[in-house]
Amino acid sequence: MSNVTLYSVSYLLSDTVLRAIGSVLPRPLSAWITNADLITGIAVLVFGALLLAASMLNTIVLIWWERKLLGRFMDRRGAMHVGYAGLLQNFADGFKLFRKTTVQPRDADSLGFYTGPTAYMVTSMILFGILPISSGWNSGVLPLSLLLALAVFSFAPLFIFVSAWSSNNKYSLMGGMRSAAQMIAYEVPLLLAVVAVVIVAGSFDLTTIVYEQQNYWFWGPLVVALVVFFAGMLAEMERIPFDLPEAEAELVEGWNTEYGGMLFAFFMLADYLRALVGSILVVLLFLGGWTLPTWVPAALTSFPLAGIVWFMVKTYIVFGVFVWIRASLPRVRTDQLLRVGWNRMIPLSLLSVFLAALLVTVKCLPVFGCVPSLGV
Amino acid sequence: MQPADLERALAPKLGAGLIGVEPFEGMAGRVRFHREAALDLFRTVREDLGFAHLSMVGGIDWVTHREVFYVVWSDDANQYLVLSTDLPAEDAHVESASGVWPSANWHERETWEMVDVTFDHHPDLRHLLVPDGYVFHPLLRSFKLHEPEELEVKSRHV
Amino acid sequence: MAGRAAVPFVEIEALRVKEFIPAAKEALTALIAEQGQARLIRPVFNWAGRNSLFPLHWGLACCAIEFAAGFGARWDAERFGVVPRSSPRQCDLMIVNGTVTWKVAHKLITLYEQMPEPKWVIAMGNCATGGGPFRTAYSVVPGVDKLVPVDVYIAGCPPRPEAMLDGILRLEQLIRERKE
């Protein structure tokens, strides 16, 4: 299984199709169309399209998962009449939003109004190309993929602020300001928590980080970093209790108040894409990625696509925890949020970096591999 | 507190401004006064008698004249008291109680727009319930509601 | 058929850059209209539109409480994909749940106009339908259909949440029949 990767599949696809076309075409054209560069180029495009389709599908299923889970937490059922168990509900929402008129407010800044959501959406989708889902489903070895992912991840406040400002609504503006302040405040502890992981794993490459967790998952030794990372992710994803930019009670719909139709759909999709990316990062960095402990029977890990399946199971469970938090916690206030961010989270993340360095220095990490409850 | 007690307490302060205190079911009494003595009465009732809480201000249009009544309560005496004054319909104005009881503010705004009684020295006499610029005073007896049948006929013609 | 579909592409070159986007949109729309709208796209969008009606989240009067109860655990309107949104830009459906007074009338019209097309209105309860018990009052609009076009009327004072759900389902049926 390990040598079948997403890229090899798409290369095979592009190779086969192009050669088939080339075989029926006259000579000069067929040589041009079976050119290796072209095959590679098409393969990359196919690869991207597959990633895009997978990410979109995942996002939509994630929204469904959240709605159903939230419904159950709230003693009701959630969407259930459109498609089987409401599975088609989000497709209906998407198509409907696609058809709706996009209303641009009279005094809105047209450039920012359209660029903001689009850029937000695009930057969120780029992340999917970077993150490895399994040993086969990745974009090859990127030595600094973790840093790249986090860098792209932190584009969001800019675009949120641009779209909030340009929609010329006071509530949007306040939401945008809150969003920018919050994301910047939580960027720092998030990165420091990641540094702890990098110290232990010794690499910035996500694939390597996962393979480093073959013996023990990192949440055991790095539990402080996990807590900081999780809280930081909650803030970055703007979910309750940190959903101040969209705080429905005071700012009507937050920074997307003036957006309707497809642009609003962009925001929705990108939000959930980011939520998905957040859950994936938690799984990659702390929960062993697509690997399973060795005491798990081999039958459970050796079927085709087992890596992807287990990875998705883990991701959805992590996202379920996010939903659980959303269902049971009130929202904090902006100043409290920022105070927690700067005064509590940063010392905690520094502590986690220190602990990680200590663990590596005294070489007691293998101990975690011997305790069955902590992975392996 | 009985109406007689009230009259004894109020008469020296108000003099001719006090018309009398009548018994009222479920209350300490009903103080009737001339509008010139309004502010004195409010102060006396609030500070000397301890009726610190103004519950409501309302107006009644008796066609010939208009009545404004104030319901106040005292926590210590555990009693309600009604203060009421009659105003001529063509010149209905009385001193505002909002300087004595801040809670009178909105009640007086409402009474002004509903029964057309002006409150002198009111800090903020704007429309409260009906839209700005509304010229009618709905709770006057001369303001008639349209009959449903009438409206039916009208809409049929439209 | 082909003649009409081919119109804009040549002319686009000549147009100024500023007019490119509307022209392209027009071209695309024309293309879609010719090719598959009637058979493929329209039914899909119709299905999507009727299965995901986002009502405006607001409460006018008594019916608003039943409106809220309809989203509660017992009735759970979200089963049908009905999710209230607070911003009119993200809504397709305005449920007028209560008495409309003249003071709020122009705000109601503003909200209606802020909603993007296609949009629908449900008059929930007797007050919104025809003034209800306050029909004779000086401050009440006798029926919201004097202000905005209404698609479905729900009787009751207030209608039970079941009746509200029934109204929404009837609106879905209406959308299906209109084949918009």
Add this chain to the structure above:
Amino acid sequence: MSEMWINMGPQHPMTHGLWNLRVRIDGETVLDVDPEMGYLHRGIEKISEDRHYNEVITLMDRTCYVAGLAWEHLYIIAAEKALRIQPPERADYLRMMCEEFQRIGSHLMWYAAFVQDIGLMSPFLYGMRDRDLVLDLFQSYTGARMTYEYMRVGGVRNDLPPGFTDQARKVLDWLVPRFKEYDQLCLGSDIFHKRCDHLGVLSASDCIRHGVTGPMLRSAGVKRDLRKNRPYSLYKEVDFDVAVADGADVTARYLVRMEEMRQSVRILRQVVDWLDAHPGPVMAETVPRWMGAPYAPVGREGYLLKRQYPKGVGFSSIEEPHGEAQAYVVNEGGEHPYRVKFRSPVFANLSAARTYLVGYHVADIPPIMGSVDVCVGECDR
């Protein structure tokens, strides 16, 4: 950011109704507020002048749509005083039961709305779920979920159906552990305390200056509950405590309302037991048939008996779920009341908005206004 005015309303998730809070803010700090009311002004006082005494009850349900029976009770007491009618004892107990169940229903509705204001999502559903059980009880003897038209001048419309008291006990038994769950969800969370402690403080003296009553006044430590201080109906027969807290903030109001629900359960158990033991008439003997008829007679002939009633003024004040409501009914001997004036507790509580909102954050407005428990219907009438 410089100072600016924002309009929170009339369509805003914070308002829970139809009113507009104009807020002047600097950044996120509230500098000034100006509530703008009247978006739901339906002229109920004017329409009442055009209606028969029993027809006004229809309007009372709609005046405060979350506490319809309490407002019916308020009006009925005043009208009976104005008309000099005494209801039978069982009717009074039934009215008390209605009011207490309505208090639970209203407070559950408040809970559902309030937790949403601080961002708690699921308790909204829990509150609505449990409120529906109370509404089911109402439905079993009045036939309606929200607009009951149950009380009549001189008594109540009909007696309880068989088996009602057992069902009521079952609901009460279900509710008591739920209150504990609510407390765990709110008070058990540190974020709740961070958000709500020392927020929207309105001291006892300010409450009295601005005419604020009800749970807001009791949360400031003033032990004033009309059911205890000036027992109307038959509240002196039942045993209960007045819920008081001393924080004068949002948390204190939460505690007061929660405790009130528990006390209501306590009252209800006594009332339901009494109702089981004492069957009897529910309509006063002296009332002519048309007064207590479930449906108003066709045509106006039935109203001719009006002349028997002397002129009079009726005043009543009850402890409505939102605070102290008062009615002033002037009877001039006609078939309609000459003038009906209501004092809505929410009206007074909102008029003090400037006192308890200025100086806090924009994000604090929803919890504070949630803790005030705004019902626009009764405020604008």
